[in-house]
Amino acid sequence: MQATETMQTRDVDSTRGAWDKWAAATGVPIHEGYYVPDLRTIELGWWEERKCNAAFLKLAGQEGVSEARVSEIPPGESTPPLKFALDEVVYVVEGRGLTTISTEVGGRQTSFEWQKHSLFMLPRHHYRQFSNTQGDKAARLLHFNYLPVLMTSIPEPDFFFNSRFVADAAAPELADFYSAAKAMQRPDGSWGSALWSGNFFPDMRAWDKLGPQVNRGAGAASVTIHFPGAPMTSHMAVFPPFRYKKAHRHGPGVVIVIPAGEGYSVMWQEGQEKVLIPWHEASVFVPPSRWWHQHFNAGGSPARYLAMHAHPATGGYSERVEDLARDQIEYTDEDPWIRQTFEAKLAEKGLSSGMPEEAYLDRSYKWATLEV
Numbered sequence: 001m002q003a004t005e006t007m008q009t010r011d012v013d014s015t016r017g018a019w020d021k022w023a024a025a026t027g028v029p030i031h032e033g034y035y036v037p038d039l040r041t042i043e044l045g046w047w048e049e050r051k052c053n054a055a056f057l058k059l060a061g062q063e064g065v066s067e068a069r070v071s072e073i074p075p076g077e078s079t080p081p082l083k084f085a086l087d088e089v090v091y092v093v094e095g096r097g098l099t100t101i102s103t104e105v106g107g108r109q110t111s112f113e114w115q116k117h118s119l120f121m122l123p124r125h126h127y128r129q130f131s132n133t134q135g136d137k138a139a140r141l142l143h144f145n146y147l148p149v150l151m152t153s154i155p156e157p158d159f160f161f162n163s164r165f166v167a168d169a170a171a172p173e174l175a176d177f178y179s180a181a182k183a184m185q186r187p188d189g190s191w192g193s194a195l196w197s198g199n200f201f202p203d204m205r206a207w208d209k210l211g212p213q214v215n216r217g218a219g220a221a222s223v224t225i226h227f228p229g230a231p232m233t234s235h236m237a238v239f240p241p242f243r244y245k246k247a248h249r250h251g252p253g254v255v256i257v258i259p260a261g262e263g264y265s266v267m268w269q270e271g272q273e274k275v276l277i278p279w280h281e282a283s284v285f286v287p288p289s290r291w292w293h294q295h296f297n298a299g300g301s302p303a304r305y306l307a308m309h310a311h312p313a314t315g316g317y318s319e320r321v322e323d324l325a326r327d328q329i330e331y332t333d334e335d336p337w338i339r340q341t342f343e344a345k346l347a348e349k350g351l352s353s354g355m356p357e358e359a360y361l362d363r364s365y366k367w368a369t370l371e372v
């Protein structure tokens with residue numbers, strides 16, 4: 001008879017996977033919980049190898065799917081060139097600077113400048129180097145990629161950071177890589193009407209090329225962003241003061257950062273207690289897998305949230321809801337607590353709801369879309 005061995009706890013401990021071990025080994029802070037109130041002020045730690053201050057976010061909804069990381073480039077400094085095998089989206093939280101992309105150190109390269117609220121994509125298999133062009137102020141970046149889910153298949157960090165693969169043959173012309181984004185037409189006229197393709201978006205706080213986001217209520221507008229040649233997508237929704245959107249749900253790993261506005265989101269698992277997430281500029285939160293979530297604008301100006309979609313295979317990559325009856329709650333069907341809480345929070349500040357009464361009575365209520 002064959003001998004059997006007892007499995008040790010460490011052999012089945014899936015909560016400390018390869019990505020978790022790698023992130024912990026860097027020694028920089030790892031922020032957990034449901035949300036980060038303000039990326040501009042969270043604690044960072046020195047990462048000697050990268051020559052910058054940094055921190056990881058490991059929020060409840062990331063669920064081993066998406067990496068979110070903050071890096072801070074010291075005033076007037078540049079980080080060493082780093083090669084990474086994956087595409088990475090970067091949102092500028094604070095500061096101004098320059099990114100240089102190259103196929104090899106000293107090889108073909110291109111540079112572009114960024115500022116606060118810029119969004120850009122760094123192509124896989126390329127070196128990237130960040131320079132802070134301000135001499136008196138640190139620059140903070142939020143990085144987003146699919147490393148955790150890929151490290152569940154390939155746990156060796158060197159595969160991603162020290163690959164000998166050279167992108168030359170497959171790479172697009174780097175000179176054109178960061179040219180202006182282009183408006184795209186949807187082949188089937190599906191959800192959302194504004195679709196833009198590009199690798200550099202100068203200012204997501206000012207971006208005004210939006211289309212009506214018809215299914216989610218509140219008169220919201222949105223843009224879907226496609227990064228050409230990468231599997232990644234993002235979207236940004238903008239919605240008017242004193243209104244809230246319909247609750248919906250999807251898979252894990254969609255990281256949301258706020259470029260502008262003031263309000264809160266509510267997240268809950270079916271039948272469970274609701275979690276309230278207050279937000280303003282530079283807040284980040286991640287709805288856990290299949291948790292309902294709903295966004296409320298409690299401030300006096302349009303609110304913007306930018307969602308970086310998870311890996312397509314994880315079911316959380318898109319805000320597109322295939323089955324509205326199953327994955328969206330209409331205003332007519334929502335828990336009365338939702339409306340009561342919103343109205344009570346506004347009343348505390350002497351304000352009142354901008355939600356029309358008819359929206360709670362008529363399932364097919366037609367919203368006029370926000371003019372931005």
Ligand SMILES: [Fe+2]
Pocket residue numbers: 248249250254287293319
């Ligand atoms: Fe969502």
